[in-house]
Amino acid sequence: MILSMFSDQAHICRGSSLSRASLAARRGWSVIRSAAQLPRPTIAGACDSQHRLSTTPPAAAVAPLPAPRRRASAAARLVPRAGMVATLAALAPDLMAQQAFAAAKLFAAVVAFGSGVLGAVAWLDAKRKTQKPGLQYAPTEFNQRVLSACPSLHLPYEPLPFMTNPHVETILAAKTRSKPPLRYKREILMTADGGCVALDWEHLEADKSLPEDAPVLVLLPGLTGGSGDSYVSHAVVSARAAGIRAVVFNSRGTADSPVLTPQFYSASFTGDTRAVISHVARRFPRSRALLAAGWSLGANILLRYLGEEGAATPLRAAVSMCNPFNLTVSNQGLTRGFNRIYDLNLARSLQRIFSKHAPLWTGMPPPFRPDEVTRGSTIRHFDECITIHSFGWPSVDAYYAGSSSSLSVALITVPTLCIQALDDPIAPKEATPFEALRQNPNCTLVTTLTGGHLGWVAGPDAPFGAPWTDKVMFEWLNSVMSELEATKQPKTDSEATSDMVKAPQTAVVTA
Secondary structure, eight states, X not given: OHHHHHHHHHHHTTSSOOOHHHHHXXXXXXXXXXXXXXXXXXXXXXXXXXXXXXXXXXXXXXXXXXXXXXXXXXXXXXXXXXXXXXXXXXXXXXXXXXXXXXXXHHHHHHHHHHHHXXXXXXXXXHHHTOBOOEEEOOOOHHHHHHHHTOGXXXXXXXXXXXXXXXXXXXXXXXXXXXXXXXXXXXEEEEOTTSOEEEEEEESTTTOOSSOTXXXXXEEEOOTXXXXXXXXXXXXXXXXXXXXXXXXEEEOTTGGGOOOOSSOOOOSSXXXXXXXXXXXXXXXXXXXXXXXXXXXXXXXXXXXXXXXXXXXGOSEEEEEEESOOOXXXXXXXXXXXXXXXXHHHHHXXXXXXXXXXXXXXXXXXXXXXXXXXXXXXXXXXXXXXXXXHHHTTOSOHHHHHHHTOGXXXXXXXXXXXXXXXXXXXXXSOGGGOOHHHHHHOTTEEEEEESOOTTTTOOBSTTTTTSOOHHHHHHHHHXXXXXXXXXXXXXXXXXXXXXXXXXXXXXXXXXXX
């Protein structure tokens, strides 16, 4: 109807002139005709051709709606999932293998990178600590000639990478150093107090390779050490290579030696050392030289003996290694940090030796406390229970102060070489009497930046062979003997006999 009205209006106006209104009407007609061709509204309230409200759009104007999806049953849903699980199960080994391989490659790359970094750091650290050993000695003509014949002291001390930490070097040297397959012949030496010590000789009866006048070297191991320890065994082998006969002096109870009286050994007691040296001198009266070397506590006892004997000792030269020197300072060091592990291990070793012979102390009156020995975890506790009472010390502090070999350095009259590692955790540099050693022309001090305690993993035999100190020790001993023979005749048989009778008579039992 609307279209009819517009058609009539157009017909009336056709014969007259066109006005602006007629032009507007024509434009309106064009717009309406275009609008009539569009689809009808699809929303509620739109008008159809009969002017009624309708909510149903024409079929041509609206696309049909999709049918609602029905929810699959649980069983139907499980079917495809079960298939997927089976597929994944079949692929799982390959997937896991691929992931494991990728993880292994990543781990290997990380390890390789980390090892490279650590190796580089260790190498740089070792190079930083590589330098010639420190030498402190009186510039006498004798000392200069002796040291000039010791090439190892004029070459850089080169620690192995990863061996510049004192704890690493100390522990790995003790656990991984090889032990030469030696056969010993044990000799039991009875002492004046009814006790005994064990002397271990290498092939005493069968040995024909050394001449009768070969030098004899008495070895004094550390606190609980003995002939079976690797550093001692290597020294015996090195002595043989240097043309020197070696014997290991095992303190009472060490190296499975017997204990006959309720007395062990101590840092202050030199009676057994004196008896052993006198006995060896009598056994080999024609020896070119009687020598001695000690480690740790053995070194402390050896220097105390040298100080007590003075010029009367039959020893011609001595070597001290890892000497704690000042027992008060060294014991205080054992109470700090990681050093407490050493204190505990050494205390346990003392307790094991004591436990084998504990019945000898049964019924001992106070102040002995044998029942409390195994309750402690320090060397100091053991000394409080047993050592100080056996040797008449009023207290542990008095025992440590009075037993320090630093007090004996000034009294030493024979050429003595002292070798110390400046990072030694058990024999710290703070305990070393640098000034006393400097003032005694008979003493030569050699120091290395690293080395740990009984470590010195360096030189051609490292890491599993003999410690660096073996080479230094025997170069120095042979040089000293050569100089002594060149400047002074060895003692005659009568002089040697005169020295021997000063020692208490002992009985010898060969085992």
